[in-house]
Amino acid sequence: MTYLRRKADAYLETWKADPNRKPLIIKGPRQVGKTETIRRFAARHYDSIIEINFVEEPKYRMITADGYGADAIIRNVSLIDPSKRFPSGRTLLFFDEIQDFPDIATALKFFKIDGRFDVICSGSMLGIGYSRIESNSVGYKSDYDMRSLDFEEFLWAHGYGDDVTDDMLGHLVAARPFSAAQMHVFSSLFLDYCALGGMPEVVSSYIANGTFEGTLAMQRQLVLDYQEDIRKYAQGLDQARMLNVFNHITVQLARENKKFQISKVARNARFKDYRGCVEWLEQSGMVNLCYCLAYPELPLKGNYDENKFKLYFGDTGLFVAMLDDEASEDFRANRNLGVYKGALYESIVGEALKKQGYDLYYYKRENSTLEQDFFIRTRDFLVPVEVKAKSGTAKSLRTLVASDSYPDIRFGIKFSAGNIGSSEHLFTAPYFTAFLLKRLVRAFDAGEAPLLDNPDR
The missing domain is CATH 3.40.50.300 (P-loop containing nucleotide triphosphate hydrolases)
Incomplete structure (x- = not known):
């Protein structure tokens, strides 16, 4: 290999x-x-x-x-x-x-x-x-x-050098749209990355053969290996409950409300009986845990409800491997994920944030449709991050940016299938640039990236 x-x-x-x-x-x-x-x-x-x-x-x-x-x-x-x-x-x-x-x-x-x-x-x-x-x-x-390959490492595997990454970052920093050729090539590679994930054995097989042949079997074997690790190392905890949590991640992400609900895992399941299972899976690196903020304000640490969270796989290739045969093959062959589309893109952006060292947080206001996928921070501001699987307005993101109720928020970032753009304090970028977010924020803090032209409302 x-x-x-x-x-x-x-x-x-x-x-x-x-x-x-x-x-x-x-x-x-x-x-x-x-x-x-x-x-x-x-x-x-x-x-x-x-x-x-x-x-x-x-x-x-x-x-x-x-x-x-x-x-x-x-x-x-x-x-x-x-x-x-x-x-x-x-x-x-x-x-x-x-x-x-x-x-x-x-x-x-x-x-x-x-x-x-x-x-x-x-x-x-x-x-x-x-x-x-x-x-x-x-x-x-x-x-x-160390985690599985991020999209930058995936590009390296394809033979692209650091100059390509530097050029991508330059586009983001200058808010300069990519060319049609760049959008086509990198978007296509990113969809391959979504289907494969970043496990080295899977990526190496794909690079060597030039096809997806055999990669799904490798991914599913990894899932079996992870399940076996649960049985081997989850001592002192209910392994059946832990496996139930692990096996329910995909189906719960497919719901409109992606919050992980313990009550959906098993009949009469109670959170207090499953808390240790969720924490164990997160500490093992198998899953990424995304907590619900109590309120969208700084600081992020300590400002969350530990009983409300979303669960994503640590490697999105495992998410695809956990789908039924029809959905998995449809995605590989036709780039179609149906009801799983939103879950996939949210999961892959969350994975990119985690691999950059970010902790994951989201927000859902009670008795409201206001919900935000992720949050990061610059030196001075809280930044909501939206992941759009479909075209359309990012209503919640615009509300957070425009409202005086959230003084720590001055602008937002939206990842979508579209090109780079900026308007009304919203910066839009393609999914495939999510791995550069921390470097973009550093450039913003250094005064090099005009993510927000006017910080005053």
């Missing part, structure tokens, strides 16, 4: 260049490319790579039997496999699947103090018990969250 360039590549190079680097923990859901990315980086920088997988090689869980010091662990690794070599300053210890042996995190402090070897840890499901890993290594490790 051809290696796909990842944003983690640049992070690892920066980490390696830091003379004061700490042991690194790369977190993320299963099969997002963590292991391959680390292996490729290691092959370029180290003479000796000691890779230990605690799932495939459980015998290595004994390496801390004599303590957590670097010498004790190196001695026990050598005892298990005498062929391994540890030249000082030229060795990487790569501990993989550490969710099955979180005790190894205690050793990170001692490896940092020792200083002879670099250490990278990785694993899926790390969010579940991460408080234990954190307490064992606080102050002596760095963290990096």
Whole structure:
């Protein structure tokens, strides 16, 4: 399988260049490319790579039997496999699947103090018990969250370079519409990305074959793997309830009211019985949780109702894989999603925001049709973000921007199938530019992007 360039590549190079680097923990859901990315980086920088997988090689869980010091662990690794070599300053210890042996995190402090070897840890499901890993290594490790490919990485996989991304951002910053050719090419690629998602194996197959052949089977196997992870790692929780939540995400997103309703999951279901299930799925990276704001104002953190939320899949390709056969094939062949169209675009934009580091929030005013898909912020303003699956006016977005009841809001952003445009404090951009939103906001804060010509109402 051809290696796909990842944003983690640049992070690892920066980490390696830091003379004061700490042991690194790369977190993320299963099969997002963590292991391959680390292996490729290691092959370029180290003479000796000691890779230990605690799932495939459980015998290595004994390496801390004599303590957590670097010498004790190196001695026990050598005892298990005498062929391994540890030249000082030229060795990487790569501990993989550490969710099955979180005790190894205690050793990170001692490896940092020792200083002879670099250490990278990785694993899926790390969010579940991460408080234990954190307490064992606080102050002596760095963290990096890795997810499936975003649309920029998908473009890289197609052979597009950084100059294309820079040009896209330039269009947004200057509010300059794309050409007809650009709109056609990037919109078509984006629809392919929506159908495939960003799992490296799926994207690699699509790039190699030039078709969708076999990709749906891969996606559905990933869904089965995630369901199996729930059965394996969801200890102390009702796994049947958790699977019910996971399996109901698609159908609930297809509703007009996309708020996730526990009462629809099972008869007589109560939120208090399912709270832990929802939090577990979010911490695992399988789903993205979007909370309902109590009121659209700053600050965002703490200003939400934890009992009201939407659930999206962490990778939208899984959303498509969870559809029935007819709907999934219709989307691949004809770009038609029917009742799922709004859910798909909302999900893919939410995923783009999450991959940029944003937490997800929406707003629904009680006893009103006023509802807003997402919110982000600039340095000074709260910015509502609308995702339009159909043409037409963004009524709620215009209300939030125009009303004096929301003083933190000065302009809004709408993603649609249309081109770049700006009018009445509303900035419109194509779906395929959603991955650039944080960079656009930074340009706005620096006075470089005229998203709002006149901040005064």
